[in-house]
Amino acid sequence: MLKKLAIHGGAAVFNGNWPNWPQSTENTRRNIDAVLSNHRWSISGQYRGQASWEERFGQVFAAYTGTPFCIPSSTGTASLTMALEACEVGAHDEVIVPGVSWVASASAVLGINAIPVLTDVEPHTGCLDPVALERAITPRTRAITVVHLGSALANMNRLVAIARARSIPLIEDCAQAHGARYADRHVGRFGTAGTFSMQHSKLLTSGEGGAVITDDAALARRLAHLRADGRTLCVQPPGMDEMALVETAEIMGSNYCLSEFHAAILVAQLEVLDEQLALRRSNAAVLDSLLISLGFSPQATAPGTTARSYYTYVVRLPQSVVETQGVERFAAALAAELRLPCKTMYSALNQSPLYKPFSRKRFALGKAFADAVDPSRYQLPIAQAFSRSCIALPHRMLLADTDAMGHVAAAFEKVAGAIDDLCA
Ligand SMILES: *Cc1c(COP(=O)(O)O)cnc(C)c1O
Numbered sequence: 001m002l003k004k005l006a007i008h009g010g011a012a013v014f015n016g017n018w019p020n021w022p023q024s025t026e027n028t029r030r031n032i033d034a035v036l037s038n039h040r041w042s043i044s045g046q047y048r049g050q051a052s053w054e055e056r057f058g059q060v061f062a063a064y065t066g067t068p069f070c071i072p073s074s075t076g077t078a079s080l081t082m083a084l085e086a087c088e089v090g091a092h093d094e095v096i097v098p099g100v101s102w103v104a105s106a107s108a109v110l111g112i113n114a115i116p117v118l119t120d121v122e123p124h125t126g127c128l129d130p131v132a133l134e135r136a137i138t139p140r141t142r143a144i145t146v147v148h149l150g151s152a153l154a155n156m157n158r159l160v161a162i163a164r165a166r167s168i169p170l171i172e173d174c175a176q177a178h179g180a181r182y183a184d185r186h187v188g189r190f191g192t193a194g195t196f197s198m199q200h201s202k203l204l205t206s207g208e209g210g211a212v213i214t215d216d217a218a219l220a221r222r223l224a225h226l227r228a229d230g231r232t233l234c235v236q237p238p239g240m241d242e243m244a245l246v247e248t249a250e251i252m253g254s255n256y257c258l259s260e261f262h263a264a265i266l267v268a269q270l271e272v273l274d275e276q277l278a279l280r281r282s283n284a285a286v287l288d289s290l291l292i293s294l295g296f297s298p299q300a301t302a303p304g305t306t307a308r309s310y311y312t313y314v315v316r317l318p319q320s321v322v323e324t325q326g327v328e329r330f331a332a333a334l335a336a337e338l339r340l341p342c343k344t345m346y347s348a349l350n351q352s353p354l355y356k357p358f359s360r361k362r363f364a365l366g367k368a369f370a371d372a373v374d375p376s377r378y379q380l381p382i383a384q385a386f387s388r389s390c391i392a393l394p395h396r397m398l399l400a401d402t403d404a405m406g407h408v409a410a411a412f413e414k415v416a417g418a419i420d421d422l423c424a
Helices: 026-038 053-065 076-086 104-111 130-136 156-166 217-227 260-293 319-323 327-338 367-373 381-389 395-399 403-417 419-423
Strands: 069-073 094-098 115-119 141-147 170-173 193-197 210-214 305-307 312-316 390-394
Touching (some): 026 260, 053 210, 053 260, 069 217, 076 141, 076 170, 076 193, 094 104, 104 115, 104 141, 115 130, 130 156, 141 156, 156 170, 210 217, 260 312, 260 395, 319 381, 319 419, 327 390, 327 403, 327 419, 403 419
Parallel strands (some): 094 115, 094 141, 141 170, 170 193
Antiparallel strands (some): 069 210, 193 210
């Protein structure tokens, strides 16, 4: 006798509490207090006798990733925008974008009036496919963006080789991969620049936030100007209550500044990142083996990965479930068993309900542009299959006790056992 599914009113597999996300520490509160009492709430506020939190976060995150330069920014989207513009990408340029990602990977490209060229992914990682990349490059390609998706890292060895051979800037979108390492180096260091998001759901967060890392001093200087309306921080500290931003106007920028509150939170959150990542990794290893023995396929990562970070725990469901259009129902049933949001993967970008270039007048740039950005012109069979067959569990699940991994596996088993019932 099969047990009644929780979604049909049966008893849930797990009724306990999952860890919350985000989590703050004593230092998070202490740092916010320090901002409040210092009377400088932005780098564009007057100097108050010490380096801004924004500069301090830039320094500690640069050290953490092993890069010489880190420019904080207001969001991951702003970081991508700045990185593209710092690479002198702009109107009507083609930019390679992997076919599965959060909408911002494509909308940020469109945001600078460039053309996101949606490109297919590898079947087991969901990350940019090197073969598809080579096919997608044209004489108008001005940048390649790579996304490390979910718990996977993209195949940087091959992707970097292609970008180098053609002298095309490569930007790594690491919004989902804080702390991940490839060939023993932190992600974001393999191309021209690496971008991060510190939005609420990410592995390092201040609610909203972002950063760009680079080894290139000239690029870092352009990034600094792009994020602060064409100003950059002066080298020598100014006098008390004077402006620390100087109007060099080397390049016109926008206001993508990270506030002092956000930066102060990030300094504290970074202190506990590695500990959280280690816990997620060891729980993911336990869950991987439980799920594999039940016939599920946890997301693979590219050869060369030395440390994964689990933004989402992605699982491919068996073909039988996919064929009965059962993935969405499986995710909903699993969520009910675990009392945890379990979601289907993002739609492939050519089918994403959020990716709508024609819904905003600013992108009405003529027929040639409209034809080039039309999502319906893309065929992304692997991306579509990946999106249709995978579900994603939130990373806070992996911060639970190791025992809880047994509950997760039991919920997968229970739902899989009742799949006929579920899809009837
Ligand atoms: C979250 C995310 C972004 C956008 O970051 P925001 O801070 O929300 O602007 C971009 N790319 C990927 C892959 C993301 O996951």
